[in-house]
Amino acid sequence: MRGQEAEAAGIRASEAMDVAQMELLPGGRFSVGELIRRDEWSESYRGYDGVLQRFVVLRRPRTDVDAGCAHACFVRTAFALTWLQHPGVFAIHTACEDPPYLVLAYNDGQSLAEVLNGIAAGAPDVVTQYPLERLLSDFSHACLVIESAHRRDMLHTNLQSEALLLGNFGDVYVTDWWAAEPPRETTGGARIDLRRAAELPLFAPLLSGEVPVAQAWLDGERRAPELSRGETPTAASDVWGLGRILNQLVDAWLSPAGPQARLSGSTLERDLRLLSSEACAEDPAARVASPRELSERLEALLRGHVVEQRDRLRARAYRVAAELALADALLSPDGASRSRTRAVQELSRALALDPQDHAALRLIGMLFERAEEVFAGPAGGEYARLRAAERARASRLGALSFGLALLVQGALLLAFPGVSGAQLALLLVFGLVGAAWVAMMGFFGWTKPKHFLVNGTLLALITGAFSCLLGPWIYVPGFSLAVSVVLVTNSRPQPRFLAAHVALACGSMLIPSVLMGLGLLPAQYGGDTTAWIKTTFATLSAGPTLMLLAVGNLLFISLPLVLLGRSVERLNAIENSLFAQAWLLRELLPRESVAEGEPGGASSPRAS
CATH class of the missing domain: 3.30.200.20 (Phosphorylase Kinase; domain 1)
Structure with a gap:
């Protein structure tokens, strides 16, 4: 004292x-x-x-x-x-x-211009005393000062960053009314x-x-365009000045060299830039309606940003708790199941708050392969049942789509007398093998890039083996089928994927013919064993036939895309959102005790 x-x-x-x-x-x-x-x-x-x-x-x-x-x-x-x-x-x-x-x-405060210069120079005391949130809040208050002047039918007409005085206790003043x-x-x-x-x-x-x-002291480049042209000032002229100040504030804080460079390109910067551009529109009628509206929209952005920042901090805390639980699972094998369950619980909370937390997503990916172990009891069994049902649905749709496509292509081939019954039967057998392969991929969840590479290699080898036995005509439908199997299992319903599939399907038909024409693939075999099959490559290569076969292959690709594409998309979505489904199952279904003395299950969840 x-x-x-x-x-x-x-x-x-x-x-x-x-x-x-x-x-x-x-x-x-x-x-x-x-x-x-x-x-x-x-x-x-x-x-x-x-x-x-x-x-x-x-x-x-x-x-x-x-x-x-x-x-x-x-x-x-x-x-x-x-x-x-x-x-x-x-x-x-x-x-x-x-x-x-x-x-x-x-008042011994500083003008906003002095503060922005200090931020641009990297002065630590200025950056600490005037964080971005405070400057935006002070600017919002300045907008209300100008709104009160407009209510009294007075216009400032010369708003600059020098005209905003920031006090040391949250007080904000608008000065420099000498051109009002x-x-x-x-x-x-x-x-x-x-x-x-x-x-x-x-x-x-x-x-x-x-x-x-005093026109001699006015800087036309720093005033609204209509004032520089000598037009009568309006309330929109002050809105333009406020928008320019807001843009200067964003430049100082969110530029790549600014204190908040990590927010450069973020949603906050994009929204602030958009608001500033609306306030500084060339046409006064297109600007933000009033300083009060500018203030209210900025306050809404600030509230959303504060909530977002708070959620990110909470998500980070949950992710750290999950990392500690996984570390505990490694150090204590006896309680590993319980620790993994707690880790998924914390990660589910983290991702619910911040879906873009890549570290949390990576941790979830580590638990995907052992999901049934993480969720013990009825919850784990129910998850496995749902996952198996979804894969079975994908398999059925895959087999059905390939069956329909084979009927279409078989009908096209059957329409030409040059195709023998043996050739048609072998082609259909080959197609059924492909359909079974797709069903297997759907059932076992083989939807990763490495699976497509393996499938493509195996089917290309199988096609080559069939061509050695059946003759060169198998190249066209065989390679088309190989490409179809690989692409359909990786199908996506977006138009760009559909266009790529169709282009590759047509290419799979034309490229073998081109290679045969260049002599890079044999067009016929001389062995007695396959002499009876040397038939109709010329017929199959004829223009009308090739066009009809191309139409058939378009259907061959589009039908599986429509029927199977969305199923694969759903399957991938289930794999990527495992944490959410499993957490809901844990909450909705009764769980068996994993450790003795814990009647509530593996782990009693804390209130989030």
Whole structure:
């Protein structure tokens, strides 16, 4: 306590010394001290009010610039601060004309421009004191200050980052009203206030239109496009200025070199950029309707971002708990099943909060292969039953689709007398083998890239073996069937996959013919054993036949795509969302005790 009193006494002594060094102004009430800010038309000094015993800011026109322009800015600023009634606008304590100066409340905060420069320079104290969330919240409050000015029929017209003053205790002020447009026509009580203001000698010339804006000090590139073209200011002009400030704020924090570079390209940055671009639209009618709407939309973005950040932190905590549970499973084999169950429980919570947590997804993948061990009792059995039923469904659909396709292709081949019954029978047998292969892939879940590579290699070898026995004509339907088996099992219902399948199916028919024409594949065999089969390659290679066979292969591909594609997609979805289904089963079905003395099952879930 004594230390605090000593510190307070030291501060008072320092302030008294500062006051003693100030120059006393005429009238004996106010003293002026050091210069704290200089802008286009004015200088702001730290002052002291001897009557109320407090520090103030004395703002007076500069003497080294055009006196007429400086006086016009002085009058416009004095009127704006008198007319506006909002905590975000400095109230005038006193206005004096000879010498001209304004007495305002003292605030030792920083302008947004100074803060953004500090962030761009990487100043750690600025980055710590002004995080992104605080700056966005302060900007939202500044929007409401401008909205209150619009409700009083006043326009700022020159909003820059220098005009936003950020206090040290969450207070936000909008300054630099020296180019503001005063109200011309008002209604209600404001009309009476405006009439009274027009009777004051200081404001009468302004309200009668005799005090022009100091155009020489306005930067056209930093103002709304319509103002640069000389058009009349509107509320949309201030919205444009606010949008430009928001874009500067996002550039400082979310640029690749900024403090929040990890959020560069994130949903938050995309939404903020979109909001800024809407506020800065070229056409005033296409901009955000009002500063209040800009503030409300920004606040909604902030709430969503805060919730997202909170969920990510919670998801990370759940993932760490899952990692600890998996480590416990390795260190304690006796309780491995219980630890793995707890790991899946924590991972399910993590992914429910953050579905893009790749580390959690990788951990789930580690548990896929041993899912039945993780979920003991009826839950594990029910999961295995559902998984087997889905695979059986995929197998049935695969066999059915290939059966329909074989009927179509068999009918096409049967329509040509050059195809013998033995050839047709062998082709159908070969197709049935392919259908059985697809059914097996569906049942055992062989849907990974390595499975397609193995299938393609095996079927190509089988096709080659058949061609040695049956003759070169088997190349066309054989290679087509091989490609079909591989592609259908990896089918996806999207149009681009369908187009790729059709193109490869047609290519599988044409490429063998081209290779035979180039002499890279034999067109006939001379052995007596296969002499009776040398039949009809010329017939099968004829144009109309090849076109009909191509149509058949299109159906041969499209039917399995339609029937089997969605089933494979569902099977893959089940594999990828195992944690969700298994966790629901754990919650909905009774579980057997894994460890003695735990009547609730493997692990009693904690409330998430």
